[in-house]
Amino acid sequence: MLASLGQIWRLCVLCAWRPGGRLGIVYFAVVFGLGLVGVHISVRLIRWTADFFNALQKLDVDEAIRQIGVFFILIAISAALNLSGTYIRKLLQIRWRRTLTDAMLDHWLAGKAFWHLRARTEFGLDNPDQRIAEDCRIFVFRLTTEALELITNIVALVSFVAILWSLSTFALTFTLFGAEISIPRYMVWAAPAYVAISSGITHWLGKPLLALNVEQQKTEADFRFGLARFRQTGEAVALAGGEATERRIFKNGFEAIADNWRQLIRRELILGMFTRPYMQTVLRIPLFLALPAFLAGKLTFGGLMQIGSAFQNVVTTLSWFIFSYRDLAELASASARLDHFVAATMEARAGTSDVRIEPSADGTLKLAGLQLSSPGGRPIQALDDVVLRPGETIWLQAPSGFGKTTLLRAIAGLWRHGQGRIERPLEAASFLPQLPYFPLGGIAAATVYPAAAETVPREQVAEWLRAVGLGRLVDIADAEAGAALAGLSGGERQRLALIRLVVECPAWAFLDEPTSALDEGAERNLMQWLRGELPETTFVIVAHRRPLGLGPVRELCLSAAPLAVEEPTARTKPDLVASPAS
Numbered sequence: 168m169l170a171s172l173g174q175i176w177r178l179c180v181l182c183a184w185r186p187g188g189r190l191g192i193v194y195f196a197v198v199f200g201l202g203l204v205g206v207h208i209s210v211r212l213i214r215w216t217a218d219f220f221n222a223l224q225k226l227d228v229d230e231a232i233r234q235i236g237v238f239f240i241l242i243a244i245s246a247a248l249n250l251s252g253t254y255i256r257k258l259l260q261i262r263w264r265r266t267l268t269d270a271m272l273d274h275w276l277a278g279k280a281f282w283h284l285r286a287r288t289e290f291g292l293d294n295p296d297q298r299i300a301e302d303c304r305i306f307v308f309r310l311t312t313e314a315l316e317l318i319t320n321i322v323a324l325v326s327f328v329a330i331l332w333s334l335s336t337f338a339l340t341f342t343l344f345g346a347e348i349s350i351p352r353y354m355v356w357a358a359p360a361y362v363a364i365s366s367g368i369t370h371w372l373g374k375p376l377l378a379l380n381v382e383q384q385k386t387e388a389d390f391r392f393g394l395a396r397f398r399q400t401g402e403a404v405a406l407a408g409g410e411a412t413e414r415r416i417f418k419n420g421f422e423a424i425a426d427n428w429r430q431l432i433r434r435e436l437i438l439g440m441f442t443r444p445y446m447q448t449v450l451r452i453p454l455f456l457a458l459p460a461f462l463a464g465k466l467t468f469g470g471l472m473q474i475g476s477a478f479q480n481v482v483t484t485l486s487w488f489i490f491s492y493r494d495l496a497e498l499a500s501a502s503a504r505l506d507h508f509v510a511a512t513m514e515a516r517a518g519t520s521d522v523r524i525e526p527s528a529d530g531t532l533k534l535a536g537l538q539l540s541s542p543g544g545r546p547i548q549a550l551d552d553v554v555l556r557p558g559e560t561i562w563l564q565a566p567s568g569f570g571k572t573t574l575l576r577a578i579a580g581l582w583r584h585g586q587g588r589i590e591r592p593l594e595a596a597s598f599l600p601q602l603p604y605f606p607l608g609g610i611a612a613a614t615v616y617p618a619a620a621e622t623v624p625r626e627q628v629a630e631w632l633r634a635v636g637l638g639r640l641v642d643i644a645d646a647e648a649g650a651a652l653a654g655l656s657g658g659e660r661q662r663l664a665l666i667r668l669v670v671e672c673p674a675w676a677f678l679d680e681p682t683s684a685l686d687e688g689a690e691r692n693l694m695q696w697l698r699g700e701l702p703e704t705t706f707v708i709v710a711h712r713r714p715l716g717l718g719p720v721r722e723l724c725l726s727a728a729p730l731a732v733e734e735p736t737a738r739t740k741p742d743l744v745a746s747p748a749s
């Protein structure tokens with residue numbers, strides 16, 4: 168309980184104290200103010216109940232008609248308050264959802280936490296995308312609804328108890344085991360006692376809902392992610408004929424949803440078996456309790472209805488916890504997931520590493536004592552100390568799985584597992600991964616990524632596209648690129664991605680198998696064009712064959728780390744072969 172309150176508080180600070188979120192506090196105050204006026208109207212309605220029923224008892228037609236008019240005015244005000252309160256609350260919800268989503272995106276992107284969190288194993292974080300999209304929505308929606316109701320209910324409770332106190336002047340007198348017992352103002356004590364017992368039962372019955380809600384959100388997100396991933400990898404599945412396997416995976420994913428759902432609805436049913444009759448009886452109980460006083464002539468008919476109405480309001484207000492239990496459980500589970508998300512991103516960012524990255528004083532790239540390993544500690548690659556000088560073109564080669572990509576990740580500052588020192592020039596470096604990423608948007612946006620499409624002149628983009636043999640994309644450079652990009656061959660994608668280097672114009676470019684899908688002629692032409700565009704750039708290229716078209720190449724050969732590759736012929740001694748420039 169205290170842990171949940173702490174989580175909710177931390178998230179509230181994220182919503183309300185960020186730029187754009189503070190105005191939400193004003194909205195919150197306005198909705199709260201409207202809620203207070205609403206409480207006042209409810210109090211007035213209790214008095215109206217007495218006036219109206221007393222007029223009926225006295226058969227006073229004029230007064231009864233006047234009270235009907237008063238009733239409609241009160242209801243009209245109440246409806247206006249309710250509608251305007253709901254409208255402003257929704258404005259508040261979108262505002263705080265935006266600030267909370269911004270905060271979560273900041274946490275996810277800062278310090279490349281998203282990269283460290285990409286596998287759920289290391290930090291135990293599942294579906295970060297769902298936490299940002301869905302849990303932020305649930306949290307803000309539930310928070311603004313439940314918190315406002317809670318505060319308004321507390322104020323309302325004070326008002327209604329005061330009325331009940333002033334009306335319950337009579338005592339309940341009865342005989343128990345020969346002793347006469349009298350409980351003064353028993354209507355006032357009956358209400359909290361009734362609700363306290365009921366709340367205890369509700370909490371006892373509904374407690375498992377919290378864990379079940381968390382699990383439900385996780386299974387739903389896993390299923391959705393599986394479908395989205397399938398959409399992206401459809402071609403591989405179609406070619407492999409993997410539909411039956413995919414079907415089985417989806418079936419298992421949905422079974423996990425359905426299994427948890429069954430447990431959830433069973434638990435809700437058990438809770439409902441208590442809360443449903445409670446909701447229905449709560450409106451009748453006060454009449455039964457006040458009946459002795461009415462029959463003894465201590466209350467008028469109007470007084471009976473008024474006290475019944477006051478009691479109902481007290482009990483309904485006190486019962487907020489019971490009625491809202493399911494929603495509160497949802498708020499608590501969304502808070503727990505978001506809080507865990509924030510903690511995991513902070514932990515991922517703060518993670519220390521024995522692979523030290525330091526600025527290089529002389530513009531060279533130095534690797535010293537570098538031994539990278541897998542997250543589990545298995546040595547991956549071995550490399551003797553080496554110095555790479557500006558202006559060189561370096562070909563980094565080794566058999567598959569020896570750790571070439573991992574080395575580039577370490578140089579980029581992403582890979583933390585292992586030890587050693589990397590001295591890097593401070594100037595901008597560009598990294599091109601094996602599978603280039605294409606963002607949503609037009610061809611132009613995909614071409615100049617990560618720069619924004621608007622920052623590069625259209626004619627320039629067209630010129631580059633023609634230069635790499637993709638002139639046919641020029642006419643649709645601004646159109647939605649989805650279909651056109653899906654139709655690009657592997658080699659065409661690599662050509663498109665290489666344009667990005669020209670946009671960035673880096674001092675150092677680290678390329679991971681940039682031309683693996685191109686024939687030698689196309690590779691030579693493309694790389695000659697690239698060298699012409701980037702005469703000063705130092706290229707470090709991971710490839711299985713000697714890069715063409717970039718002039719003299721220095722070859723670095725990565726060797727297997729001890730026990731890194733389970734082959735009978737694997738070398739056990741690290742060795743580095745640096746051939747002279749050729």
Ligand SMILES: Nc1ncnc2c1ncn2[C@@H]1O[C@H](COP(=O)(O)OP(=O)(O)OP(=O)(O)O)[C@@H](O)[C@H]1O
Nearest residue numbers: 541542543547565566567568569570571572573574
């Ligand atoms: N996140 C990870 N967790 C565990 N092992 C990993 C992880 N990433 C890479 N590895 C392992 O590290 C080793 C080196 O992988 P890497 O991708 O660097 O090889 P590579 O030389 O680039 O291979 P290829 O030429 O096939 O692309 C492999 O055995 C791989 O399974």
